[in-house]
Amino acid sequence: NAGVTQTPKFQVLKTGQSMTLQCAQDMNHNSMYWYRQDPGMGLRLIYYSASEGTTDKGEVPNGYNVSRLNKREFSLRLESAAPSQTSVYFCASSEGGVLYNEQFFGPGTRLTVL
């Protein structure tokens, strides 16, 4: 099992460009998440999908959109990138529906916006 995979691993964008970060999991998990990690701020939730067909905003959703394509895949789109979106992005998944489910994380995408 590959677990949670993310593509690309690295990306450099110019201000105003768009891109989509891809995430897939092979653990048959119901819930999926997108976080951003910035120095000294831990992980902040951007969007999550409790189950296939649903998505909800997290703590910092502005400037992002998501699509839960199917049970396996959850993508994050930046429509018009800004330097403030320079960060490391992590996708995660969990069985969902239980308070104490652990989350399984992908290796991350390091994004720089110039």
Place this chain on the structure above:
Amino acid sequence: AQSVTQLGSHVSVSEGALVLLRCNYSSSVPPYLFWYVQYPNQGLQLLLKYTTGATLVKGINGFEAEFKKSETSFHLTKPSAHMSDAAEYFCAVSETGGFKTIFGAGTRLFVKA
């Protein structure tokens, strides 16, 4: 709203010394608490979790944590540090509803030879 505070953004210990990473939380309902570890250029992985029952929780790699309700704390300890323990550690609390987890800002552990 639930929140997590990790005391100390950086902690440095000598190899073989006790590791103590501090975490305090706020929650209006019984919390579910986690410690995750992040090695350089990797995603987070679960070290241990507290759900219900025994307040002393044992995790992987010799780490353990104790849930103290009266102190709203969930500190992480390891009796003897190893060079391979150098990483960033995140305390987290599960939010009511089961779909969101609130992470602390993280503590980077340095281990000196």
